[in-house]
Amino acid sequence: METLQLPFIYKQNKDLKDSIKHHFFSWLHLVDQPAVKIYRGFGNGKTLIVHGSMLRRSALPRTKYRTSIWLNLLGLIRLFLVRPYPHATMRIQAGGQTIYTQADLDGYFRAEVPVVEPLPSGWHVVQVQCVAQESGEETVVAEGKGAILIPHQAGFACISDIDDTFLVSHSATLLKRLRVLLTRNAHTRQPFEGVVAHYKLLAEANRTDGQTNPFFYVSSSEWNLYDYIVEFSKKNGLPEGVYLLSPLKQLAEVLKTGQGKHMTKFMRIVRILEAYPEQRFILLGDDTQEDPTIYESVVRHFQARIRCVYIRQVYHKNQPKTREILSHVEAMGVPCCYFAHSAEARQHSVESGLTTL
Template sequence: METVQLPFIPKQNRGLKDRIKHNFLTWLRLTDQPVVKIYRGFGNESMLTVHGSMFRRSALSRKKYRTSIFLNLFGLIRLFLVRPYPHATIRVYAGGQTIETQTDLDGYFRVAVSLNQPLPSGWHVVRTQCVRRTKTSETIVAESEGQVLVPHPTTFACISDIDDTFLVSHSARLLKRLRVLLTRNAHTRQPFDGVVAHYKLLAEANNRAGETNPFFYVSSSEWNLYDYILEFSKKHGLPEGVYLLSPLKQLRDVLKTGQGKHMTKFARIVRILEAYPQQRFILLGDDTQEDPTIYASVVRHFLPQIRCVYIRQVHGKNQLKTREILAEIQEKGVPCCYFAHSAEARQHSVDSGLVA
């Protein structure tokens, strides 16, 4: 993904204060140039969902990943020094359509683009521009390109949590979670043993060559961590997919990262299910927070669409409650697998006929 920005003001034309500020932000690897960022979106035969964030200040892409605790701490903190651009005018070009919208107070925007004719399955490029208007002129403040997925008609689709589902995060233990988050980076964090093999098996199951079961990653982690999570997923070979995260947080809230309102996660899952009413889904989560409760609600409201539920055992104190919730789900005819190791989940996928 590339972002095109307005040119920097030449150094000789800047005041001393602006030069000091620019040099300080450059040292921090931040930019105070306006940036519009598109997150991976999704669509069907009649509509595309395009979404992203507009920033007044944002973090530059990380180029090197080292084991230094200081650099990793600094690298994470930068992601929470962003400054959103509220009430910005965003122009979206997608599916042959042009739509304008406004960012919210967090600088976030989301538009539904109606299609005049269906797009072929696969990833499609979309463009956005941030536009500033006066009575006599219009200026493009920033622009960028992103991708939207129109899934192939496959056997099933997967909706997966992130923290403690495939990424070791210690979500139930705040101090340990923060130590891992603050001292490691996207290359030194680790997935659970066997989880990548299981996800690849699910992605490639029972489909024609070149077609994969789509993955949607839905998490309480914030959009601040989008590139971080994307880099981790790429590094470890997880199936490419669409990511739906939680609203941006500022530096003052960094200690609360991943602790958002979990029921907004339910709403994001509902958007996916409603976009593909004929598709069946596998839900993957863990027992550290609210995944079992959220997935039980999903099953109650969308029973015909849910093929199976997988919950990873991470937090011992929640096991009894989780087993009760999963028993209720199974009573509705939806198979569940409550597993400690990914090898168990993979074997369940084979034994239950999900994969050949």
């Protein structure tokens, strides 16, 4: 009787493994091939910030949102099954310029593209390609298009946290946070009552030429949740804006979601302020984690640039500490509103002259 050779058995096992893997990824709507993910960027008259992630495995956009806990769990898990494409060479075309940059170990890339001629305010299309050298020629591995915001000169711009600032997340309690994250989706998650009305009021305050005040959403949540958060914001009618999140996490780190380094969040806010030196800002956050401390540091460094600080009351144990921090902010001449309900924040915006009803 003929004996099967080891290489043949190995090939059979490998083919079977690859087949199972392929069907599993297809079932989860994962694409196991290179893809460029471009996040919304921002710019001014001198520089355009283009950033994104180069992935070798990515999740297809979700098109159906159901109430099934099982489907919502799978929908979240697949966002943490993405895999980065480290150290890829990226070719960026923006503002009539073409530059090259390299993705980091996590597949994230960020480039500052110099502007030859200032672009008008509004959203502008950028194109990014992953390229490889083959026989002395560039081959496009993957490509994608994204958008960059050039804000108009507004009365103020807004920088807002996400979790527990406008999106109910229970960040202070790990089990509650995981329960809502794992069992709900971008269409079944809830914003705080009245928060959308407040944000719209701020966006449309003193609007000119039909342009709204710009919004920047800065969070410790990971880039894995980018599409999830954008879809939630769109579904609930929040002002369109730029999102700055934290590095990608893998599935083994899902229990640590939303627990990014807060110093990096401070630096992301600083980059926004430095990009618009003539612009004043409103800061919006909550008391579940480090927003009060971060915003106090921002005020210390940019006192004249901050018009107001809004902090939502969510975590009772942090209230004494938060009140003390906000008293320091007010002592520096920046008004604060520490509120339990968005209606209070909205009224404060009117009474302080930031906007009108």
